[in-house]
Amino acid sequence: MLKYLRREIRDLEAYEVKERDYVVKLDANEGVDWLDGLNRYPVDRSDALRDKLARQLGKTPGELVFGNGSSELIELVFKAYLEAGETVVSFSPTFSMYRIFTLIHKGRYLEMPLKDMVSLDVEAFIAFANENRAKVVLISNPNNPTGTILSPEAIEKIVREVDAMVVIDEAYIEFSDQPLTDKTRDYPNAVVLRTFSKAYGLAGIRLGYMIAHEEVIGYINRVRSPYNLNVLTQGVGLKALESVAIARENIQMIKEERERMAKVLRDKGFDPLPSQANFLFFQAKKGLYRYLADQGVLIRGFGGDLEGYYRLTIGTPKENDIVINAIEEAQNERSQDR
Amino acid sequence: MLKYLRREIRDLEAYEVKERDYVVKLDANEGVDWLDGLNRYPVDRSDALRDKLARQLGKTPGELVFGNGSSELIELVFKAYLEAGETVVSFSPTFSMYRIFTLIHKGRYLEMPLKDMVSLDVEAFIAFANENRAKVVLISNPNNPTGTILSPEAIEKIVREVDAMVVIDEAYIEFSDQPLTDKTRDYPNAVVLRTFSKAYGLAGIRLGYMIAHEEVIGYINRVRSPYNLNVLTQGVGLKALESVAIARENIQMIKEERERMAKVLRDKGFDPLPSQANFLFFQAKKGLYRYLADQGVLIRGFGGDLEGYYRLTIGTPKENDIVINAIEEAQNERSQDR
Numbered sequence: 286m287l288k289y290l291r292r293e294i295r296d297l298e299a300y301e302v303k304e305r306d307y308v309v310k311l312d313a314n315e316g317v318d319w320l321d322g323l324n325r326y327p328v329d330r331s332d333a334l335r336d337k338l339a340r341q342l343g344k345t346p347g348e349l350v351f352g353n354g355s356s357e358l359i360e361l362v363f364k365a366y367l368e369a370g371e372t373v374v375s376f377s378p379t380f381s382m383y384r385i386f387t388l389i390h391k392g393r394y395l396e397m398p399l400k401d402m403v404s405l406d407v408e409a410f411i412a413f414a415n416e417n418r419a420k421v422v423l424i425s426n427p428n429n430p431t432g433t434i435l436s437p438e439a440i441e442k443i444v445r446e447v448d449a450m451v452v453i454d455e456a457y458i459e460f461s462d463q464p465l466t467d468k469t470r471d472y473p474n475a476v477v478l479r480t481f482s483k484a485y486g487l488a489g490i491r492l493g494y495m496i497a498h499e500e501v502i503g504y505i506n507r508v509r510s511p512y513n514l515n516v517l518t519q520g521v522g523l524k525a526l527e528s529v530a531i532a533r534e535n536i537q538m539i540k541e542e543r544e545r546m547a548k549v550l551r552d553k554g555f556d557p558l559p560s561q562a563n564f565l566f567f568q569a570k571k572g573l574y575r576y577l578a579d580q581g582v583l584i585r586g587f588g589g590d591l592e593g594y595y596r597l598t599i600g601t602p603k604e605n606d607i608v609i610n611a612i613e614e615a616q617n618e619r620s621q622d623r
Numbered sequence: 624m625l626k627y628l629r630r631e632i633r634d635l636e637a638y639e640v641k642e643r644d645y646v647v648k649l650d651a652n653e654g655v656d657w658l659d660g661l662n663r664y665p666v667d668r669s670d671a672l673r674d675k676l677a678r679q680l681g682k683t684p685g686e687l688v689f690g691n692g693s694s695e696l697i698e699l700v701f702k703a704y705l706e707a708g709e710t711v712v713s714f715s716p717t718f719s720m721y722r723i724f725t726l727i728h729k730g731r732y733l734e735m736p737l738k739d740m741v742s743l744d745v746e747a748f749i750a751f752a753n754e755n756r757a758k759v760v761l762i763s764n765p766n767n768p769t770g771t772i773l774s775p776e777a778i779e780k781i782v783r784e785v786d787a788m789v790v791i792d793e794a795y796i797e798f799s800d801q802p803l804t805d806k807t808r809d810y811p812n813a814v815v816l817r818t819f820s821k822a823y824g825l826a827g828i829r830l831g832y833m834i835a836h837e838e839v840i841g842y843i844n845r846v847r848s849p850y851n852l853n854v855l856t857q858g859v860g861l862k863a864l865e866s867v868a869i870a871r872e873n874i875q876m877i878k879e880e881r882e883r884m885a886k887v888l889r890d891k892g893f894d895p896l897p898s899q900a901n902f903l904f905f906q907a908k909k910g911l912y913r914y915l916a917d918q919g920v921l922i923r924g925f926g927g928d929l930e931g932y933y934r935l936t937i938g939t940p941k942e943n944d945i946v947i948n949a950i951e952e953a954q955n956e957r958s959q960d961r
Contacts, residue, residue, distance in 0.1 A: 491851075
């Protein structure tokens with residue numbers, strides 16, 4: 286949306302690399318090939334990967350852009366849309382990097398607390414964004430670290446009623462019961478981010494993608510660094526798109542394991558929030574966390590406002606069994622101490 | 624240098640990932656392993672790669688940071704040091720992305736022209752930077768696209784006398800006759816950037832590194848995204864460091880070929896600038912460029928102020944022979960046209 290675009294970006298042209306046939310290519314100061322043709326710069330816009338993903342999603346390639354994880358994509362939105370001093374709004378608790386990225390890109394970051402860490406008062410949130418003249422609204426959905434999710438209707442209402450770009454960070458959406466749809470064609474102020482790090486099991490390659498209106502993607506490409514995505518990540522990403530059946534199986538397994546683990550935790554006296562992601566969020570005594578860590582069972586603990594809260598990623602059945610045993614041991618140990 | 628650091632970054636802590644031994648790792652919402660352990664996030668600070676490079680350079684790991692090409696590293700300097708509206712200074716012509724990155728990071732970009740596109744009046748440049756209250760000075764050395772180089776003494780004088788962070792972009796330094804040294808320990812306002820894209824022949828993996836004072840690297844890590852460098856690039860980078868002999872041979876070959884090609888161009892009536900990089904910069908008629916392109920010989924042409932100038936990357940002897948033949952054909956064709 287031109288309306289929200291930074292003034293300095295309006296006159297900028299997107300870097301365009303024309304892929305041309307050649308006999309010798311001596312136009313890009315590339316070095317000598319000694320390792321699998323890696324001397325060549327990657328295809329600038331990840332064409333093969335982009336075309337394949339576009340077909341799978343029912344999108345045009347012009348509605349997609351790739352980045353080194355969702356991190357780069359959030360930063361691209363800020364680079365295109367956020368003037369110095371302008372406001373970014375989200376709710377809390379949420380992904381802690383939103384605040385850092387805002388600060389790095391010279392914005393002001395404001396959060397509205399969720400009720401009981403779970404539910405968002407959508408009307409109040411819209412008012413909060415508009416009263417603070419938010420330029421960008423960030424929504425982690427399902428939300429990290431709580432695992433809770435907003436309905437498509439709530440998201441659409443926010444997108445329609447705030448006077449801002451709305452980034453819907455769907456890093457965990459494949460683990461939810463919602464369909465993978467988006468309304469970016471209807472709403473040019475909506476930007477959807479997804480990642481290969483979670484459901485696709487490929488955090489090591491740092492690959493995320495953005496879905497937005499073609500006009501928005503055109504602006505994003507103006508602030509994207511040329512050749513941003515290396516050729517190795519593009520290659521593995523393509524392999525992943527050819528292996529969707531594997532991802533689908535793993536997602537199904539994680540969803541089943543999530544319900545099993547939620548029940549186990551409840552049986553053991555914890556109260557995990559209802560999760561639509563690949564993790565569970567719950568309160569516990571610090572002793573549990575320490576005991577687990579001593580056994581080599583790493584879960585995520587938080588500080589600050591979230592002191593005493595823990596986030597447990599759902600693993601394979603075998604990994605989860607180890608967690609369950611360790612929790613039981615921790616509880617027995619404690620009861621023996623008494 | 625704290626003096627130049629952005630105020631907002633002073634209270635920020637660098638993201639630190641503690642690498643711990645584990646039995647099950649369920650703290651980072653990683654997915655299920657189905658492809659070579661790529662479900663794990665990469666090591667955040669590229670430890671193995673960093674340790675090996677540090678040993679080769681005689682640096683401590685704390686003096687190095689890696690990025691997705693020099694592009695990300697330039698942006699990291701701006702993120703840490705450049706407030707909105709502050710000035711970035713370079714000379715012209717130089718790498719065109721400096722202007723774009725400055726604009727994206729909300730700075731003001733000023734260039735001082737080189738004399739005859741070759742020589743920099745160092746005194747005047749220092750005055751230019753200081754009069755314009757430059758916060759960051761960018762020096763491409765050897766300079767892209769001219770191929771010319773500043774002496775270590777000139778660089779040191781600039782670093783000493785400007786009141787700014789000085790980024791010395793040494794993307795092509797390995798092709799020069801200067802030793803690979805830097806004075807970042809003596810001058811905490813000096814930042815050196817190098818890349819695996821040119822002399823190492825690995826543009827496809829997008830790998831660059833920064834050398835700076837440990838204090839500066841500490842600040843840079845505050846604005847670097849967690850896990851910025853994917854695991855595949857880290858792996859190939861390590862392989863490259865184990866294959867320095869290959870790189871050294873290729874560099875020697877390119878340097879010899881550069882002298883051969885410079886002589887050929889001069890013999891054919893062109894006047895390439897003396898180059899310390901892996902390319903030659905010269906003026907030509909547009910007809911030559913078009914003829915070469917029609918033959919599949921791609922060289923780089925420029926627009927704007929550099930209309931009529933061309934940059935030819937030095938290739939292998941075989942590639943260069945094809946270029947020579949194509950230039951001869953172009954010249955014969957033109958003489959027959961008469």
